[in-house]
Amino acid sequence: MDAPGFAGIWPIVYAFFDGRDRLDHQALLRQVEACITAGADGLAALGLATEVTKLKDSERRQLMRWLIEAVRGRVPVAITVFGATEADQIDFACEAADAGVSWVILQPPPRRPLSEDELGSFFGKVIDACPVPAAIQNAPDYIGVGLSDQAIRRLKDRHPNFLLLKGEGSAVAIRRTIDELKGEVAVFNGRGGLELPDILRAGCAGMIPAPELVDIHVGIWRAAQNGDWEEADRLYATVLPLIVFVMQSIPHLVTYGKRAAARRLGLGEVHDRGPGDLPTPFGLSLLDRLTSGLPPLL
Template sequence: MLLDKYKGIIPAFYACYDESGEISPERIKLLANHLYEKGVQGLYVGGSSGECIYQNLEERKATLKYVSESLKGKLTLIAHVGAPSTKESVELAKYAEELGYDALSAIPPIYFKLPESSIEKYWTEIMDSTELPFIIYNIPQTTGYNLSINLLTKLLKNDKLIGVKNSSMPVMDIERFKAAAPEEFIVFNGPDEQYVSGRLIGADSGIGGTYGVMPELFLKAEEFVVAGNFSEARKIQRDINDIIIALCSLNGSMYSTIKEIYKLRGINIGSVRGPLEPVSGEDLGKIEIIKNMIDVAKQKFGIEN
């Protein structure tokens, strides 16, 4: 079944920079292979966690290229191609197809408040530009647009639309999208804080920005959900949420905190690109505490790797 290819834990891939803040091929491949070895089912490349809106077209292409060189054929690879213009989005989409990506995805157009007809045209032009399946990325808290059932119904007439990555906070949105679509339609849970509840109300899979720093915990949460062990699923979600709150509690970007944790593990993928701020000052001393929270949670649930 088509759906099976997209089930499981799919981390949103982090931007990888060298010490000068430029895209690092070596660090991209290092992170890609690290996540592959953790046993995740796929990667979502070039989205929010990839700092896409702070990178130019050539930098985004480079990230797509080096991830593909590392993992094409080993994992499900989804390329996020949303960009400021339709022209750039289509260019990225065609490039991802050339690289052998399994599917495309895109946020709606950003900055201008556009009528729904413009959003429909934007996503349709991306879908029509390649032969790859397409996944809508619904994240209203950053884009200002929340996917309507009316637009979803219209877009479902295009056979290339196979799913929605839903990052709106109401869990009910997942259920409504599932109810409005054919059985084979895929809904990905977006907010990491509600992974378990999202899965129970109908999400088929998950794509998340904190999966990469604690893939073992999300893989175990998925294991509990599939087994119907909801008591343990709730417990691990509680620990995950405690960690997410801690990740967001420091004076820099959450992604900077995540990258500092990676450095403590011996994996350097650089810092963040401005205007995102790195963790600094006294908060740097708190990084190890958060890393230890992840390690303790892994031990609690019998996770060895």
């Protein structure tokens, strides 16, 4: 099977909460409109930036439905699949396909320890049952478990519906993965847009960042597509300090990256759901400085 041709900037939405710790529908709608207005090539949800492990199963399904309803077919949608068992993930992937998603991104199950062979077998069973193209998220630095390039290659050889990869690594590391896969799997990266121009030089199909810099990320992508690497590098340099600041860790991202997005979206107060990091006065002062020159997203 050929890779499905998805490419570009696919922001993965944050899960905002209201003052009663419920999912904030209006905040999701505003993220969707901002991303589409900025020229995003697709949208995604329920990954690490969406705080998927803090959501109840019913909330994951609700947020997925809200996202698909809000997008209204204007761009394709990818959904991350979280679940403890193969049956759990297959059930969610099938529901996502029925709802209209274009592809799914499988996360490792939460049990530990989990050997590479066990993880490969788990992914393979879910991939074979997916009714839409399947990706895996390979993020050992963030999730604590992952597959080597050789194991990813074996997964592709054994499971033809493994057509995309959401990697989370440096440009140098992701290039090794791309070389191993020989163009048979479309490789996306994440990490909040870190190294975005070099990720594209390495051969990535695109990036799945959080939405606070979607307009800049789209500008970098378009410049690269036009061969204007000088402009891509220039745009990247304007936001690199903010990217470095928010990408210190996933808890740091959902504390400060989410607030950067809220400021640009005009969302007002951000309510945190534990467990996680809470903002500090010093951290917020840094965020003020790093976002002060950015225009509203809507």
